[in-house]
Amino acid sequence: MDKLGSIFLPPAKSTIAGEVDALFNFITGTSLLILVAIMAVVIYLIIKYKRKSDDDVTSLNDHNTALEIVWSIIPVFLVVYVFYRGFTDYIKIGSAPDDAYEIQVIGQKWNWTFKYANGNTSPNELHVPAGRPVKLVMQSRDVLHSFFIPDYRVKHDVIPGRYTSLWFEALEPGESTVFCTEYCGTSHSDMMAKVIVHTGEEFDQWLKESGGRPSDMPLAEYGKQLYSKSGCQTCHSIDGTKLVGPSYKGAFGSTHTFADGTSAVVDENYLKNSILNPNAQVVAGYAPVMPTYQGILSNDDIDAIIEFIKELK
Amino acid sequence: MDNTTTSPNIGLKIKRFTSPDHPEVNFAQAEKGIKAWLTTIDHKKIGLMYLGSIAFFFFIGGLLALLLRLELWTPAKTFLDADAYNQVFTLHGAIMIFLVLVPSVPAALGNFFLPIMVGAKDVAFPRLNLLSFYIYLTGAFFSLYSIVTGAVDTGWTFYTPYSAQTSASVVSMTFGVFVLGFSSILTGLNFIVTIHKLRVPGLTWGKLPLFLWSIYATSVIQILATPVLAITLLLLIMERTLKIGIFDPTLGGDPVLYQHFFWFYSHPAVYIMILPGFGVISEIIGIFSKRRVFGYWFIALSSMAIALMGFLVWGHHMFVSGQSTLSSVVFSLITFFVGIPTGIKIFNWVATMYKGSISLRTPMWYALMFLFLFTIGGFTGVMLGTLSVDVHLHDTYYVVAHFHYVMMGGMLVAFLGGIHLWWPKMTGRMYNEKLANLSALLIFIGFNMTFFTQFILGAKGMPRRYYNYIDQFQSLHQFSTVGSWVLGLGFSIMLFYLLHSLGKKGVIAPKNPWGGRSLEWITQTPPVMENFEYTPVVIHGPYDFHKPIAEFEYGIEGSDSHVHDHHSDQHDNKHSVNA
Numbered sequence: 001m002d003k004l005g006s007i008f009l010p011p012a013k014s015t016i017a018g019e020v021d022a023l024f025n026f027i028t029g030t031s032l033l034i035l036v037a038i039m040a041v042v043i044y045l046i047i048k049y050k051r052k053s054d055d056d057v058t059s060l061n062d063h064n065t066a067l068e069i070v071w072s073i074i075p076v077f078l079v080v081y082v083f084y085r086g087f088t089d090y091i092k093i094g095s096a097p098d099d100a101y102e103i104q105v106i107g108q109k110w111n112w113t114f115k116y117a118n119g120n121t122s123p124n125e126l127h128v129p130a131g132r133p134v135k136l137v138m139q140s141r142d143v144l145h146s147f148f149i150p151d152y153r154v155k156h157d158v159i160p161g162r163y164t165s166l167w168f169e170a171l172e173p174g175e176s177t178v179f180c181t182e183y184c185g186t187s188h189s190d191m192m193a194k195v196i197v198h199t200g201e202e203f204d205q206w207l208k209e210s211g212g213r214p215s216d217m218p219l220a221e222y223g224k225q226l227y228s229k230s231g232c233q234t235c236h237s238i239d240g241t242k243l244v245g246p247s248y249k250g251a252f253g254s255t256h257t258f259a260d261g262t263s264a265v266v267d268e269n270y271l272k273n274s275i276l277n278p279n280a281q282v283v284a285g286y287a288p289v290m291p292t293y294q295g296i297l298s299n300d301d302i303d304a305i306i307e308f309i310k311e312l313k
Numbered sequence: 314m315d316n317t318t319t320s321p322n323i324g325l326k327i328k329r330f331t332s333p334d335h336p337e338v339n340f341a342q343a344e345k346g347i348k349a350w351l352t353t354i355d356h357k358k359i360g361l362m363y364l365g366s367i368a369f370f371f372f373i374g375g376l377l378a379l380l381l382r383l384e385l386w387t388p389a390k391t392f393l394d395a396d397a398y399n400q401v402f403t404l405h406g407a408i409m410i411f412l413v414l415v416p417s418v419p420a421a422l423g424n425f426f427l428p429i430m431v432g433a434k435d436v437a438f439p440r441l442n443l444l445s446f447y448i449y450l451t452g453a454f455f456s457l458y459s460i461v462t463g464a465v466d467t468g469w470t471f472y473t474p475y476s477a478q479t480s481a482s483v484v485s486m487t488f489g490v491f492v493l494g495f496s497s498i499l500t501g502l503n504f505i506v507t508i509h510k511l512r513v514p515g516l517t518w519g520k521l522p523l524f525l526w527s528i529y530a531t532s533v534i535q536i537l538a539t540p541v542l543a544i545t546l547l548l549l550i551m552e553r554t555l556k557i558g559i560f561d562p563t564l565g566g567d568p569v570l571y572q573h574f575f576w577f578y579s580h581p582a583v584y585i586m587i588l589p590g591f592g593v594i595s596e597i598i599g600i601f602s603k604r605r606v607f608g609y610w611f612i613a614l615s616s617m618a619i620a621l622m623g624f625l626v627w628g629h630h631m632f633v634s635g636q637s638t639l640s641s642v643v644f645s646l647i648t649f650f651v652g653i654p655t656g657i658k659i660f661n662w663v664a665t666m667y668k669g670s671i672s673l674r675t676p677m678w679y680a681l682m683f684l685f686l687f688t689i690g691g692f693t694g695v696m697l698g699t700l701s702v703d704v705h706l707h708d709t710y711y712v713v714a715h716f717h718y719v720m721m722g723g724m725l726v727a728f729l730g731g732i733h734l735w736w737p738k739m740t741g742r743m744y745n746e747k748l749a750n751l752s753a754l755l756i757f758i759g760f761n762m763t764f765f766t767q768f769i770l771g772a773k774g775m776p777r778r779y780y781n782y783i784d785q786f787q788s789l790h791q792f793s794t795v796g797s798w799v800l801g802l803g804f805s806i807m808l809f810y811l812l813h814s815l816g817k818k819g820v821i822a823p824k825n826p827w828g829g830r831s832l833e834w835i836t837q838t839p840p841v842m843e844n845f846e847y848t849p850v851v852i853h854g855p856y857d858f859h860k861p862i863a864e865f866e867y868g869i870e871g872s873d874s875h876v877h878d879h880h881s882d883q884h885d886n887k888h889s890v891n892a
Contacts (some may be wrong), residue, residue, distance in 0.1 A: 008768070008769055027695060028700070031696075039685060044675065045666040045669075049667070049668060051670040058602070058668060062609060067664070075652075079650075083700075083701055087700055093704055142478070146633065159562075160563070160568065164635050184475060185399070185466070185479065188397075188399075189776075243682040
């Protein structure tokens with residue numbers, strides 16, 4: 001049955017995944033067995049009782065108490081067993097250990113932001129230690145999203161106006177993918193993030209170093225990193241292609257005309273305001289869909305992104 | 314029996330009526346012209362108009378599905394942009410659910426056959442019936458209108474707060490669905506009254522064909538559940554237009570509340586869609602096994618039980634939505650117990666074939682296809698009802714595959730089985746069975762290629778409603794897309810031979826091509842206006858194939874003399890009330 005499972009399931013990379021897979025494989029295997037049995041009986045019956053003439057005499061018997069009791073009772077036992085195993089694992093999936101490491105998650109169209117205890121944030125990259133339970137406390141800034149890591153077999157909806165949570169314990173260092181699984185608009189299918197699992201020591205090290213730009217990195221290059229990690233690239237191209245929002249290419253110094261007919265020259269102040277208060281001035285021809293980055297990007301981060309945009313002539 | 318006798322159990326003077334296979338003037342010839350069709354109160358014509366509309370919408374919904382599958386040929390853009398893709402899957406879902414599956418068997422086949430099978434001249438309220446049809450068209454018009462005015466991209470579930478904030482024309486789409494709901498309610502009401510009040514003498518509840526039991530159970534759900542959908546959609550419209558905070562958190566509402574409302578209707582709606590399919594399958598397996606249906610009362614009453622229990626399982630759509638753990642656990646348990654009677658029905662149908670006389674004609678192939686596909690749909694439903702496993706599978710392609718196995722592999726295949734069973738009766742023509750069997754085979758292969766692949770995709774983590782996807786899923790997606798072409802080919806062949814049968818070269822069908830015993834096989838082909846030229850009486854059960862056909866042809870003596878005097882006067886139905 002494990003072989004059967006490997007056709008269907010992705011690698012199991014969390015402590016709970018093994019148990020969920022075992023139940024998945026049990027249900028798949030049992031179902032397959034019963035399906036094959038039913039179909040074998042059907043094929044046998046259509047061969048054996050194929051109509052020979054229009055005067056065939058058929059059985060009038062439409063009851064068999066013993067048979068009916070058997071085929072009613074067996075499924076009851078099976079489903080109660082399956083229910084019970086699903087129930088106990090579900091309780092485990094829903095109950096984070098008290099010593100779990102907490103990370104805040106913000107979902108918004110169309111990116112994920114992760115905030116750590118020391119105040120650092122990492123957009124679209126969730127860094128966690130291996131071998132230690134991690135609890136995600138999640139909220140949405142706009143519509144429903146759902147946080148799903150297939151490799152860990154965990155998923156929970158992320159809801160505006162309410163905190164939800166999920167937890168997992170990654171088995172070993174490596175990478176996995178996060179999907180958004182609640183439909184949230186145009187770029188729903190691009191709302192992905194990466195889980196990066198470190199050893200405990202590496203994770204502590206990463207936490208210390210993740211607080212902003214490394215001292216030897218040029219501002220614009222850091223801005224470029226933020227551009228691809230913070231979800232800017234989902235809607236803004238850097239080669240002039242028109243996506244959900246205007247392209248950055250050649251934007252700086254140009255004049256934008258807004259939906260209300262006014263216009264402004266794209267300078268540092270305009271860009272900063274557009275990041276923090278995006279729907280105040282919406283360029284004509286685009287929908288007012290950008291979420292605010294208030295509380296997600298620091299002032300230094302915004303400076304770096306502006307620097308990056310300036311270089312895109 | 315003599316030609317005229319007194320029935321011991323009915324106490325009426327009865328007489329055997331023999332009529333030629335084909336009437337001089339059938340219902341379609343009785344009134345002619347477009348206007349006669351559009352203003353008819355004849356349930357058969359209304360049924361056929363529903364059938365035509367449903368077939369049209371199925372064609373549109375199917376084309377949209379082919380577009381979706383084609384777009385998924387590559388992981389990034391193939392030929393549609395993201396917004397167009399999102400609009401297409403929304404329309405595909407909404408059209409297939411609300412315009413095709415919900416009305417399919419009850420409105421088309423139920424309308425045509427329910428009155429005939431109870432021996433009545435029409436449904437209890439024929440004018441209301443015509444009104445239902447026009448309400449359906451109005452609702453359909455509003456739904457399609459939204460395509461023109463800027464297309465809805467919320468998915469057919471219209472989840473808030475997205476649906477409350479998006480700029481697309483959600484209001485016209487939801488208003489369309491709201492209007493459609495009234496059509497459902499009125500049709501359900503009509504059917505319940507017809508079954509209660511218009512059965513001919515001798516047609517006791519225990520002699521009711523199982524198709525009618527299933528329509529009866531469906532009608533009960535339609536009346537009870539549809540108002541909740543209407544209320545929900547009305548609240549959604551109020552929120553969008555009047556800014557009253559109900560579901561949208563920025564206005565002080567709760568988005569999870571919407572899901573409770575929505576699934577409180579939409580889960581029972583799954584049974585609205587599937588129960589009539591069970592009824593069709595019972596008829597087909599009975600007739601083509603020439604045998605009493607095994608466990609008649611179990612099948613009849615479990616439909617009623619499923620109809621009522623179906624109201625208590627809506628939360629299994631919400632295991633990861635943020636509802637309480639206790640709710641999830643209770644919903645999971647009840648879900649399993651609703652599944653059991655459904656499973657037992659499968660055993661009953663298989664047992665019906667034991668010691669039968671099995672004839673592998675086209676409708677029977679559809680019934681066998683149903684057994685296979687619906688069983689897979691059922692088992693994967695158990696998988697999704699399992700709490701821990703559903704956390705992984707929820708909102709992935711596994712769910713997409715599951716509900717296509719239930720809705721298309723189950724319900725739509727049953728509907729096709731029903732169309733092939735009753736086509737000769739409805740149209741008076743036989744279709745080409747060789748082509749029909751070929752088409753069924755292609756549909757079976759194409760369906761499994763398309764959707765079994767999606768179980769694998771989903772379990773591997775492919776989320777639903779994804780325009781782009783990660784590269785590793787591409788080969789499975791392409792296989793699935795090729796399957797959709799095979800499906801499309803199968804349906805094209807069906808369209809061809811069904812239309813061909815209606816043409817000049819079509820073969821004339823006898824009145825009882827399969828040897829059925831319920832009343833629709835006793836009347837002429839196609840039936841006359843008001844269905845019978847006399848008032849039939851029922852002596853034997855609908856699956857008593859061991860009794861000679863002559864004993865099914867009795868009617869009340871003298872009831873043929875005044876039929877034409879009271880043309881379409883409903884008071885005339887009084888004498889057939891089963892007191």
